[in-house]
Structures are given as C-alpha cells and as structure tokens.
Amino acid sequence: MNISMENILAHISFFFLFMATAFYWGNLVSKTRKLNDFGKQSIKIAFIFITGFLITRWVQANHLPLSNLYESFMFLSWSLSLLHINLELKSRKNYWLGAITAPSAMLTHSFATLGLPKEMQQSTMLVPALQSHWLMMHVSMMILSYATLLCGSLLAITLLIITHDNTNKYIFSTNTKFSLLLLFLRKKNSYLYTQIESDSKNTFYLLSRNFRKCQLIQQLDQWSYRTISLGFPFLTIGILSGAVWANEAWGSYWSWDPKETWALITWFIYAIYLHIRMTKSWQGKQSAIVASSGFFIVWICYLGVNLSGIGLHSYGWLIR
Known part of the structure; x- marks a missing residue:
C-alpha cells in the first residue's frame, strides 16, 4: 500500500x-x-x-x-x-x-x-556509516545548496543568452538618456512626445526595446546574485557538517575523497563569484560567466561523482 x-x-x-x-x-x-x-x-x-x-x-x-x-x-x-x-x-x-x-x-x-x-x-x-544524526543536517543542506546554486546559475546562463544578441547595442549605449526621456514622455502622453514620435518611430522602437532588454538583464543579474548568496551558506554548512560526520565515521575530517574534492571546488567557484561581485563590482556578463560555470561544477559534484562509482560517497546511490 x-x-x-x-x-x-x-x-x-x-x-x-x-x-x-x-x-x-x-x-x-x-x-x-x-x-x-x-x-x-x-x-x-x-x-x-x-x-x-x-x-x-x-x-x-x-x-x-x-x-x-x-x-x-x-x-x-x-x-x-x-x-x-x-x-x-x-x-x-x-x-x-x-x-x-x-x-x-x-x-x-x-x-x-x-x-x-x-x-x-x-x-x-542505510549502511552503518549513514546511520547517524548528521545525515539530516549534512545531506539536506547539500541538496538545498545544490538547488539554490543551480537556480542562481541558470539565471546567469539566461543572462548570457540574452546578452549574446548585440543587436542595437550601440544605439542603446549611446542614447540611453534619450530613450528614457522618450519613455517618460510616452507615459505622460504629452504633445512633445507626439512630435518626436512622428519623426522617429523606428528609433523609439529600437530604444524602448533595448531599454526593456536592459531592465531584464539587470533583474536577472540581481536575482542570480541574491539566489547564489542564499545557497552559498547552505553549501558551507553542508561541507562543515560533513567534515564533522566524517570524523565520527572514519576518524578524519577530510580525506580528499572525490566527492569532498569536488564539493570544495564548487565552494571556491561560488566564493570567487561572490568576491568579485562584492569587491570588484563586476556585474552583468562578467560575473555571469563565473556563475554559469558553477552550474556544470555542481552537476559534476552531485551526479558525476556518484555515477562514476568511486570514493566513499558512492555507496547507497547506485546498484552495483
């Protein structure tokens, strides 16, 4: 049942x-x-x-x-x-x-x-090593971190896909103030906007479209940063609790097991991302490249190591 x-x-x-x-x-x-x-x-x-x-x-x-x-x-x-x-x-x-x-x-x-x-x-x-109260803390924190970090990286990948199209980039970058003015006048339905629009309909369309595109890029960048900032503490707690659990089970906090190594690589990738966002003020495409690389690193850490069937973390996941 x-x-x-x-x-x-x-x-x-x-x-x-x-x-x-x-x-x-x-x-x-x-x-x-x-x-x-x-x-x-x-x-x-x-x-x-x-x-x-x-x-x-x-x-x-x-x-x-x-x-x-x-x-x-x-x-x-x-x-x-x-x-x-x-x-x-x-x-x-x-x-x-x-x-x-x-x-x-x-x-x-x-x-x-x-x-x-x-x-x-x-x-x-559960195998004997998994019969511990640390199971809930360590594994749940790691899975929660994977979910959050993967989501943040997907937002960054979406940002890169959108910014890959550079159509009208020059027009937007050189006439941002003008486009904002036109959008303001359009909302007010003023006579001045009507006159400008009649002379440059195509220009306004390009500017407004690029303005909306810029807004979307900024939103993707901000939400990617917020989501990764949430997932990074989960990953940190998961790794630390796993180290304590490993010491109880195997008598060593760190053994450079493939799963541990890739978890550390994942931690460093997102630590670098957060560092450049906070200190270097890299936003948009530059930081998104780092965040998007974390997407593939997480899948290697989470799934790739388990499918390989090597290391101390391979038991209980695949029927061998």
Whole structure:
C-alpha cells in the first residue's frame, strides 16, 4: 500500500510540475495573467504532493529519504519547488522567473521517476556509516545548496543568452538618456512626445526595446546574485557538517575523497563569484560567466561523482 501511494504521489506531483512549466512558458508568449496564476497554483499543488511523497517514504523507511539517487533527486525537486515559491513571493512582477525555475523542478523530477530503473527507486536500508544524526543536517543542506546554486546559475546562463544578441547595442549605449526621456514622455502622453514620435518611430522602437532588454538583464543579474548568496551558506554548512560526520565515521575530517574534492571546488567557484561581485563590482556578463560555470561544477559534484562509482560517497546511490 505504501509503495502504491508513493507512486501515486510521485506521478501526480510530476503532472502538476509539467502543467506549471507549460503555463509559465505559455505566459512568456501571451503574457496573460491567468496563465501565470495557473502556473503558481500548479507548482504549489506539486510541492504539496512531493512533500506527501517524502513524508510517506520517511515513515516507511524510518529515516530521512536520502539513501539513494532516486530519493535525493526527489528531494532536489522538492527543494527547487520550495525555492520557486519563495522567489515568486518576493518577485511578483517578474513573470519570466517561473519559466526558469519550474522546468528545473520538473526535469529533476522526471529524471527520478522516468529515467531511473524501478530497482533504483526502491527504499534501501542505510549502511552503518549513514546511520547517524548528521545525515539530516549534512545531506539536506547539500541538496538545498545544490538547488539554490543551480537556480542562481541558470539565471546567469539566461543572462548570457540574452546578452549574446548585440543587436542595437550601440544605439542603446549611446542614447540611453534619450530613450528614457522618450519613455517618460510616452507615459505622460504629452504633445512633445507626439512630435518626436512622428519623426522617429523606428528609433523609439529600437530604444524602448533595448531599454526593456536592459531592465531584464539587470533583474536577472540581481536575482542570480541574491539566489547564489542564499545557497552559498547552505553549501558551507553542508561541507562543515560533513567534515564533522566524517570524523565520527572514519576518524578524519577530510580525506580528499572525490566527492569532498569536488564539493570544495564548487565552494571556491561560488566564493570567487561572490568576491568579485562584492569587491570588484563586476556585474552583468562578467560575473555571469563565473556563475554559469558553477552550474556544470555542481552537476559534476552531485551526479558525476556518484555515477562514476568511486570514493566513499558512492555507496547507497547506485546498484552495483
């Protein structure tokens, strides 16, 4: 009964994540408030069902459901959904945000439910080293950090994609004040704007389009920075708690295990990003390049090391 209930909860949550993604992407095209609202409600419902899945799994296994790759991906999807809901509350006007975060939760969920074989989806007993109260602290903090950092890096990647198109860049950079003036006059519906518009309709269109594009780039940059700033402390806590746990289990705080090494590399990448943002005042494309590189480093640390089947952290994740 528990297994069937888990399957029901997993598939229902995937359905609503898929619908949320469809609504948010549809909203990018039509910019309809209803689609955006449907997306918000869908991902909230999905979050509730994923929570129910994790609780059911927890009760059945009598431990935090993070004993294998399937459970960790479901927890990652739950973390991405939670992050999405929080970001939505803080950025109600950013209609584009859901189009980035919702697909992330859906894809991780689909990989867990559709990409992994049934054998890997079964709940397993914890090996002795994992039977510790540090399991909840270390693993949950690491997964939460992965979700937050991946989201921040995806925002940075989106920024790079948008800035890759340099069309009319010169016009915008040399006439920013003029474009702002035109936009101000347009809102006021003044006679002066009518006269200017009649003489330079094409110019105003280019300037206003680039102005909106610049606004979007600034928003992506700010939210990427805020999200990574939130995830970095989670990563730090996860690494420190893991070191304490390692000392209890193996008698050493640090053993240069592949997972530990890549976690340290991940920490340094995002530390460099935050450093250049705070001290060098690098914003936009320059800092986004550093943040986007962290996206691939996180996946190597989280998934690549486990799939390789090497190191002390490979047990319990893959059936070998």
